Amino acid sequence: MVAHSVLITGCNRGLGLEMVKQLTRGNNTPELVIATCRKPKEAQKLNEVAASNKCVKVIQLDVGDESSYSGLVSHVGELVGAHGLNLLINNAGVSPKSTRINMVKWRQMTDTFAVNVVAPLMLTKVALNAVTKSLSVDLREHNILVASFHPGWVQTDMGGKNAPLRPTESISQLLTQLAQLSELHHGQFLQYDGEQLPW
Ligand SMILES: NC(=O)c1ccc[n+]([C@@H]2O[C@H](COP(=O)([O-])OP(=O)(O)OC[C@H]3O[C@@H](n4cnc5c(N)ncnc54)[C@H](OP(=O)(O)O)[C@@H]3O)[C@@H](O)[C@H]2O)c1
Structure with missing residues (x-):
C-alpha cells in the first residue's frame, strides 16, 4: 500500500487522473484517495472512477486560490480523521503554451508562477x-x-x-x-x- 490516505491535486486529466486510476486498482489500494480538481462537475472521467471506487472522494480545489485553503484543510481533516493525511501529491501544474522567451506573455508567466510555484511552495x-x-x-x-x-x-x-x-x-x-x-x-x-x- 502506498499510504492509508492520499491527496492528489489536478486529478481530472493527465497524470493526476492516471494516479487515481492506478491507486484504485488491485489489492493494495489506499483506504482514502482525495482527488482534487478545479471543476468537479465537469470532471467526467474522474467522476466515473469515483463512482466505482468508494475510497475516492472528489473535492474542488484550485491551487491558485489561496482563500480556499483553510476550508480545504477542514474538509480534509474531517475525511482523514485521527489518521491524518499520509501522502500529499502536488501534481497540478501548468506550462506556458509558448516556450520561446520572446513570445511568452506576462500573464502566462504570472499564472504559471502562481500554480507551479506559490501553490506547492515552489x-x-x-x-x-x-x-x-x-x-x-x-x-x-x-x-x-x-x-x-x-x-x-x-x-x-x-x-x-x-x-x-x-x-x-x-x-x-x-x-x-x-x-x-x-x-x-x-x-x-x-x-x-x-x-x-x-x-
Ligand atoms: N507530461 C509531462 O511530460 C511532464 C513532464 C514533467 C513534469 N510534469 C508535471 O506533471 C504534472 C502533471 O502534468 P500533466 O502532464 O498531467 O499535465 P496536464 O495534462 O496538462 O494536466 C494538468 C493538471 O493540472 C491541473 N491544474 C492546472 N492548474 C491548476 C490549478 N490552478 N488548480 C488545480 N489544478 C490545476 C489541470 O486541471 P484543469 O483541467 O482544470 O486545467 C490538470 O488536471 C505537472 O505538475 C507537470 O508540471 C509533466
Whole structure:
C-alpha cells in the first residue's frame, strides 16, 4: 500500500487522473484517495472512477486560490480523521503554451508562477528542487518525508503526443517508487523509475 490516505491535486486529466486510476486498482489500494480538481462537475472521467471506487472522494480545489485553503484543510481533516493525511501529491501544474522567451506573455508567466510555484511552495521547476530541500529540513522533525518526482516526458495535454512515455508507464513506475519512499530519499529529486537526478 502506498499510504492509508492520499491527496492528489489536478486529478481530472493527465497524470493526476492516471494516479487515481492506478491507486484504485488491485489489492493494495489506499483506504482514502482525495482527488482534487478545479471543476468537479465537469470532471467526467474522474467522476466515473469515483463512482466505482468508494475510497475516492472528489473535492474542488484550485491551487491558485489561496482563500480556499483553510476550508480545504477542514474538509480534509474531517475525511482523514485521527489518521491524518499520509501522502500529499502536488501534481497540478501548468506550462506556458509558448516556450520561446520572446513570445511568452506576462500573464502566462504570472499564472504559471502562481500554480507551479506559490501553490506547492515552489519557484520554477528549477527552484522546486531548492524548495524541496528546504522543506525536507523544516519537516524532518515532524517525520514527514519530502521528495520531488520527475514523471518523465509523458503523453498528456502538457507533454504532447510526441512524448516517449504513456501515462500508464510513467505512473505505474512512479507509484512503485512512492511505495518504497524512505528516509534515504528525503529531500531528493527522483525520476519516475527511481533514478536520482542531479540538482
Ligand atoms: N507530461 C509531462 O511530460 C511532464 C513532464 C514533467 C513534469 N510534469 C508535471 O506533471 C504534472 C502533471 O502534468 P500533466 O502532464 O498531467 O499535465 P496536464 O495534462 O496538462 O494536466 C494538468 C493538471 O493540472 C491541473 N491544474 C492546472 N492548474 C491548476 C490549478 N490552478 N488548480 C488545480 N489544478 C490545476 C489541470 O486541471 P484543469 O483541467 O482544470 O486545467 C490538470 O488536471 C505537472 O505538475 C507537470 O508540471 C509533466
